[in-house]
Amino acid sequence: MPPLPSPTGPTTTPGPLVRAAVADDLPTIASILEPYVTSTAVTFDEQAPDATAWRQRLADLDARGLPFLVAELDGAVVGYAYAAPWRPKAAYRYTVENTIYLAPAVQGRGVGTRLLSALLDACALAGVRQVVAVVADDPAAAGSLPLHRRLGFEVAGVLRDVGVKHGRTVSTMLLQRTLA
Numbered sequence: 745m746p747p748l749p750s751p752t753g754p755t756t757t758p759g760p761l762v763r764a765a766v767a768d769d770l771p772t773i774a775s776i777l778e779p780y781v782t783s784t785a786v787t788f789d790e791q792a793p794d795a796t797a798w799r800q801r802l803a804d805l806d807a808r809g810l811p812f813l814v815a816e817l818d819g820a821v822v823g824y825a826y827a828a829p830w831r832p833k834a835a836y837r838y839t840v841e842n843t844i845y846l847a848p849a850v851q852g853r854g855v856g857t858r859l860l861s862a863l864l865d866a867c868a869l870a871g872v873r874q875v876v877a878v879v880a881d882d883p884a885a886a887g888s889l890p891l892h893r894r895l896g897f898e899v900a901g902v903l904r905d906v907g908v909k910h911g912r913t914v915s916t917m918l919l920q921r922t923l924a
Contacts, residue, residue: 760815760855762862765824769814770798772821776845784884785909801826810840811866815850815859822850825863830876838873844888856891864895868923876900877919880907889917897921 765773778792793801805812805826812826823846830839842863846856867875877897879888897919905913 760817760822760850760858762813762815762859765802765812765814765826767799767802769821769824770795770802773814773824774798776821776824776847779848780845780884785882785907785912785914786880786885786888788880788907788909788914790909801828809870810872811863811870813859813863813866815846815855817850817855822847823855823859825859827863827867827870827872827875830874838871839876840867840872840874841876841878842867844891851887856887857894860891860895864921864923871924873922873924875921875923877921879917879919881915881917889919892919892921895921 774792774795777787777789780786781789781792802812805828808829810827810829813824814821815823815825823844825842825844827840827842830836830841842860844856844860844863846859864875875897877888877892879885879892898921900918900920902915902917904915906916907914
């Protein structure tokens with residue numbers, strides 16, 4: 745897939761290149777997620793996915809026609825986002841859950857906005873109607889709620905104390921955005 749155009753058309757301001765993830769990106773993607781797994785409750789993963797898990801995820805999403813994107817700055821992958829099925833039952837087939845992670849050094853620089861915007865555009869092209877975001881109540885997720893709200897997500901509910909990570913219970917906020 746070629747780089748995706750911005751939602752408002754081409755831009756002359758420097759920013760991240762957003763493109764489809766490829767197998768060569770997976771080691772960097774794994775390294776972006778790993779500190780979130782080991783040091784935060786942003787993700788409920790308790791062990792970082794290995795290379796096999798990442799290859800399977802990329803292949804599965806590709807087979808489903810769902811986007812898995814990366815953001816590059818100066819030729820280096822600095823973030824990723826993908827859309828995965830929300831639930832396994834067939835009636836949920838037009839609803840996905842988005843996932844987005846950035847390298848800490850690029851947070852607050854517009855990379856997340858560009859990446860999530862491109863993901864939403866790609867989801868719409870794939871026929872997705874609803875996108876759900878699950879945001880953990882963890883200080884490391886502080887930028888996720890404003891990012892999603894900026895892009896039109898609305899709070900759909902809170903699931904209290906649904907996870908236990910690093911010895912503490914963690915709640916999640918559900919956000920939702922209609923695409924079609």
